[in-house]
Amino acid sequence: MRSAQEPTDVVIVGGGPAGLSAALSLGRARRRVIVVDAGTPRNRTAPHMHGVLGHDGLSPLRLLERGREEVAGYGVRIIRGEVTAVHAGVADGGDGAAMNVGAAIEVETADEVVRTRRLLVATGLEDVLPDIPGLREQWGRGVVVCPYCDGWEHRNDVIGVVATSPRSIEQAQLLRQWSDRVIYFANGFGEPSAEELAALGRRGIHLELGSVTGLRIDADRVTGVQVGGRVVSVGVVFTGPALRPRDALLRSLGATTTEGPLGTWVDVDDDGRTSVPGVWAVGNVVNSRSNVSVSMGLGSLVAGALNADLVADDIARTLATAAA
Numbered sequence: 001m002r003s004a005q006e007p008t009d010v011v012i013v014g015g016g017p018a019g020l021s022a023a024l025s026l027g028r029a030r031r032r033v034i035v036v037d038a039g040t041p042r043n044r045t046a047p048h049m050h051g052v053l054g055h056d057g058l059s060p061l062r063l064l065e066r067g068r069e070e071v072a073g074y075g076v077r078i079i080r081g082e083v084t085a086v087h088a089g090v091a092d093g094g095d096g097a098a099m100n101v102g103a104a105i106e107v108e109t110a111d112e113v114v115r116t117r118r119l120l121v122a123t124g125l126e127d128v129l130p131d132i133p134g135l136r137e138q139w140g141r142g143v144v145v146c147p148y149c150d151g152w153e154h155r156n157d158v159i160g161v162v163a164t165s166p167r168s169i170e171q172a173q174l175l176r177q178w179s180d181r182v183i184y185f186a187n188g189f190g191e192p193s194a195e196e197l198a199a200l201g202r203r204g205i206h207l208e209l210g211s212v213t214g215l216r217i218d219a220d221r222v223t224g225v226q227v228g229g230r231v232v233s234v235g236v237v238f239t240g241p242a243l244r245p246r247d248a249l250l251r252s253l254g255a256t257t258t259e260g261p262l263g264t265w266v267d268v269d270d271d272g273r274t275s276v277p278g279v280w281a282v283g284n285v286v287n288s289r290s291n292v293s294v295s296m297g298l299g300s301l302v303a304g305a306l307n308a309d310l311v312a313d314d315i316a317r318t319l320a321t322a323a324a
């Protein structure tokens, strides 16, 4: 296992839109940057990406490929692989002057240990899909989550909304914006209230109360939803997976968290700082609403704040060296 002696400026864990956008700004700011990426972005099964200005319809994997080419042009090193552990507060391997976070951070991959002055975690989140036969295989194609990403492509289609909680009724009402042929599959999550039933009825949203037992797939396309021994024809399924942030590294460092309606998330301030000195986070790992554009925007914003923090550290180091 190799260990770099001189700490790099920033290690970014995760080379999705958030991490690569931050890498682009930091590379252009002449920082020494390493991106470690396991290559499993959240939208990897989607053939096309939408709602991203200038890139509408592009493959999400192609966007990241372009991003990697761009950051490499500014000297950013990319390691393909997984970060398995991080350790904060280790001794400074640099010039010995105190850094304003007190110590360096060590980042472990399978092949090497990298020492860094700052760590930016951009590891995204995992969608925990409902356990319905056929659903996982179609994820990102015939089964999708985000109306703003895929609604237009299914305008006027028969849209099935498969509930994963009683709140899925809101997803059905939202999708009525894209089609007047929406079917809400309550999927055993309870009968809607009288008020909700009235709102569904008035908006022409059809209700199927039974539990969903599978999807019908013909020629690799979703054509129906199995419910109560019947198959109800649909052109696409929308569903709402549970969101599980990939925040194990941040939690292992003791980052503080806050519980909210969508689970427990690591705290960051407006600049992306976590509660752990020198450790920052951006994108879906700390923000459930961070789509591609938001992730790229926040990646750029956090990079600026991170660089300012490093500049302050550079000044402190210079003054400490001069005084010695």
Ligand SMILES: Cc1cc2nc3c(=O)[nH]c(=O)nc-3n(C[C@H](O)[C@H](O)[C@H](O)COP(=O)(O)OP(=O)(O)OC[C@H]3O[C@@H](n4cnc5c(N)ncnc54)[C@H](O)[C@@H]3O)c2cc1C
Binding pocket: 013, 014, 015, 016, 017, 018, 019, 036, 037, 038, 039, 040, 041, 042, 043, 044, 045, 046, 048, 049, 050, 051, 052, 081, 082, 083, 084, 122, 123, 124, 125, 127, 139, 140, 141, 144, 145, 146, 149, 150, 246, 282, 283, 284, 285, 290, 291, 292, 293, 295
């Ligand atoms: C099916 C689907 C379709 C979508 N379509 C759209 C769309 O059309 N438009 C849109 O704006 N948004 C879309 N999204 C949302 C979009 O995927 C996310 O907003 C975006 O990917 C978040 O970017 P991120 O950089 O935070 O995380 P990600 O893109 O998930 O990237 C995180 C990266 O970190 C890596 N990683 C994780 N852990 C480690 C580790 N320990 N070590 C090293 N690397 C690690 C992962 O391998 C991954 O490459 C879609 C989502 C889904 C599920």
